[in-house]
Amino acid sequence: MDHGDWTPAGGGAAAIRMTAVRPAAEAAGGGGADPAIGRALAGDARAFEELVRRHERRVYGLARRLLGRPEDAEDAAQETFLRLFRSLGRLDPARPLDPYLYRVTVNVCRDHGRRRRLRLAVPLEEMTAAEEPAAGGADPAAAAGLAEERRIAAAALSALPQKQRAALVLRDLQGLSTREVAEVLGSTEVTVRTQISRARLKVREFRDRVLGGRKETKS
């Protein structure tokens, strides 16, 4: 495919109003000013591809946990990057990109969720099966136990109300602080603390129910 130069719309426009927050994934190279933004804005297709590469894991990971199904998460991640491309002209290259990307991903997933509201809940087995590493290794029993924990956690997330799920995923899976979560969600820190604590309690309850139900079935 020819990745020649193309220029995003709105090049050179005003910077976004997003408050710069320290992204939790800073250690992974996601924070700080990104010179690739400026180059992509100038029409350098390779620079934009570089941006996608740098953030695709976080964007897809967030979408995956917000939406449940891998194929929905892929669509949402693509849409997020397309929105990023369209907004390049309004971004400030001196600011970190993660807060903006997190916010767009949450919005895209919310829109996606609205379109699919009538769909049935994601079965427990689908939650992690698609990307689960091959069973085996040094301790197959431990690997199976880990896979089970992941499936339960994913199912518990999908059972949460949307706002609580977004807050919990950003805090506990993406590693943002409560202040950063509040900024991404356009909320207050007090509200976020309430959302994540309620969500954690529900996840615990879900897990206890699932495991308790299985123990009862076995006995």
Next chain:
Amino acid sequence: MSCPHLNDARREPRELELALWAGGDLRAAEAARLEEHLAGCPECRALAEGLRRSQAGLAALAAEPIDPEVLARIRRGVLERLEERRPRPAAAPWLYAAAAALALAALALGLWLQASRQGEAPQVAEIAEGAREPGSDPPPPAPAPRRDPSAPRLPRRETAAPAPPPAPPSPEPAVQRAAVPPAPEAATESIVIQIVSDDPDIVFYWLVEPEENADEPVSS
């Protein structure tokens, strides 16, 4: 329920506080106070233990590996969709300016051709007549006869140079053709000027139609 904090109206605040503690979201002083309580309260300890396990499940989910092929598919999809939307060269303002300039040039050419046709048409007749009767004075120009609508329209060359001597069939009267300057002859036919841009979807056409009486015989 033995714990007074989990057994009264403060139950939910206590649970929420435990949930915050389980995620490391309590300030140091608050966490110390809660841990002191946990040391003497088996019920709260059980709840805290359940939270610890469910938090470990979330952490395992966060650490779940992502198939690199999924990420590559996302990247490919994004770049392909951007490629589809890639602005074409025609969108460049300079191309529109060049196209406008060409259109103006075409307009000027069309006007010039029309003007030259009006000025040169009698000369065509003279040359044609001269070619038919060399050495004789040219006849006065006759008024152009009205066309009979029912009559078939004839090519101009046949009427402008009538009655050639019987000769083997020839596709073109070469002598007359040579005698007629090219510009007036061209002016008797439709001219299409095509301006082609870099974008195959953008082509400008300038159509110069001959006037109606240009098909009429200029002499009889």
